[in-house]
Amino acid sequence: MAILVDADTKVICQGITGSFGALHTKGCFDYGTNMVGGVTPGKGGQKDANGLPIFDTVEQAVKETGAEATMIFVPPPFAADAIMEAAHAGIRLICCITEGVPVQDMVRARRLLDEINTECAKGKEIVLVGPNCPGVITPGPKTGEGDGKTKYTSKGCKIGIMPGYIHTHVSEAKTGKAVGIVSRSGTLTYEAVWQTSSRGLGQSTCVGIGGDPVRGLNHIETIKLFQEDPATDGILMIGEIGGSDEEEAAAYIKEHVTKPVAAFIAGQTAPPGKRMGHAGAIISGGEGSADDKIKALKAAGVEVAMSPADMGEAMVKAMGM
Numbered sequence: 001m002a003i004l005v006d007a008d009t010k011v012i013c014q015g016i017t018g019s020f021g022a023l024h025t026k027g028c029f030d031y032g033t034n035m036v037g038g039v040t041p042g043k044g045g046q047k048d049a050n051g052l053p054i055f056d057t058v059e060q061a062v063k064e065t066g067a068e069a070t071m072i073f074v075p076p077p078f079a080a081d082a083i084m085e086a087a088h089a090g091i092r093l094i095c096c097i098t099e100g101v102p103v104q105d106m107v108r109a110r111r112l113l114d115e116i117n118t119e120c121a122k123g124k125e126i127v128l129v130g131p132n133c134p135g136v137i138t139p140g141p142k143t144g145e146g147d148g149k150t151k152y153t154s155k156g157c158k159i160g161i162m163p164g165y166i167h168t169h170v171s172e173a174k175t176g177k178a179v180g181i182v183s184r185s186g187t188l189t190y191e192a193v194w195q196t197s198s199r200g201l202g203q204s205t206c207v208g209i210g211g212d213p214v215r216g217l218n219h220i221e222t223i224k225l226f227q228e229d230p231a232t233d234g235i236l237m238i239g240e241i242g243g244s245d246e247e248e249a250a251a252y253i254k255e256h257v258t259k260p261v262a263a264f265i266a267g268q269t270a271p272p273g274k275r276m277g278h279a280g281a282i283i284s285g286g287e288g289s290a291d292d293k294i295k296a297l298k299a300a301g302v303e304v305a306m307s308p309a310d311m312g313e314a315m316v317k318a319m320g321m
Contacts, residue, residue, distance in 0.1 A: 002138040002205045003180065003225040003232075004093055004127065005069060005157040012067040012091075013038040014058065014074055014082045016048055021073035024097070024161050026050060028071070031164040032140060032153035036065035058089040069093040071135060071159045079131060080105035084112050087126050094216070095159045096130035106131065106214040113216075128216025134186035134208035135160015139167035160208065161186070166194050167203055170231065174200030179315055180226035181206040182219060183238035184245075185266055188308060192236055192264075195312025204232040211240060219249040227257050234260040234319045236311065237302075239293060241267035246293040254300035260318035263297050264305040265290045 005011075011028065015021035016038025029035045029050045037053045044056035055061040058070065070091050074082040079098040086094045087109075110128075117125040129136055140156025142165075158164045170178040179201050183189040189208050196203060204226070209217050219237060226232045235257070239246035246265060253261055268290040297304050303318035305311045 003222075003229050004129075004136050004205060004207065005138050005159060007032070007138075007140055007155045007157055008034060009069050009093075009157045010034050010036045010065060010067045011069045011071065011157070011159055012036060012058070012061045012065065014070055014072045014086065016040055016052070016054060016073075017043055018073055020097075022048065024071070024073065025052070027161075027164070028158045030153070031158040032143070032155060033158050036067055037061050058085050058091065062089045062091065067091065069159060070095065072096040072098055072131075074098055076100040076102065080109040083109045083128065087113055087116055092124070092126055093136075093159075094126065094128045095133070095135045096128065096216075097133060097135055097160055098130075099132045101131040101212070103212070103214050106212065110214055110216075129207065130210045130212075130216060132212045132215075133160070133210030134162045134189055136205065136207050137162055137164065137167055138205045139164075139169045139203055141169045141171050162190060162193075162206070162208070166190060166197060167206065168197040168201070170202035170204070173197075173202035175321065177233040177319065177321075178202040178204040178231055179234040179236050180204045180222075180229065180232040181236045181238070182222040182226070183208055184211040184240050185238055188238045188264070188266060188311075191308060192238060192311045196236065196315055199312045199316050201312075201315065204229060211242075213243070219245050220252045223249060223252065223257060223261075227259060232259065234262070234315060236315050237261065237263040238311070239263065239265050241265070241290050241293075247296040250293075250296035250300040250302065253297075253302060260303070260315075260320070261301075262303040262305065262311065262314040262318040264308060264311045264314070265293045265297075266308070268306075
């Protein structure tokens, strides 16, 4: 078990012939992801370097391959349109990796997704991850050697730009335990994965939700999925300054989560009014400070790491190991 994706998930790439799309399609393909094709308008009928079929539209790709998930590497001005095209075509999981998508465009995309989801049966809703995120990975047991450069395969699913080789399937974890990781930061996600793997923990699924002010999946929605997943033994949440997501997540954790939770909040030294990294990472209007988020999380019983170097240790401590 895992959340969102597994080894059977059929994945396409929108923007498969672009430089980033081609590079990361190969990375996902080499990891063992069930890549079934890609989309670039005007290049339908061709194949990419991995032998994957290319289609002109997402609708064609879904019809021919049965694709149910997509990763988007379309330039920012067209990324929201790519999200909406995927939604109209019946894709159930949309991972938009693209950075710099205009907020106004994302407002339109979110409105469409919300409209579609109100008509969907429960459990059949479209899930958007991102934009401006590393994607989603459910690690599988490795079937070859890998050091980040060598080709190897896994019976898992990697949709995005994360380095697959640092992730650990629970069957290969020394403790036999797996944690779910949700993060607004891409690089801190990788650091958290490395630290938990180094401490003998596996990962059930890792979700980079991105840090843009208008995006898809949030902390609470992801934590709820981890709470319901029997393969997830603990939850590691990585937040950052700006907005109120982490405070709201703390309240949800206190009321609904029974699994051990650890957290880290990035941006503790950021001055008010100064945007740090992500578009949503800014302290403004009297909310969004790291101190407020940390206080809320501690009050909810969450083990909070005060340094990014201590995320793995905080997770181990929360699990009583």
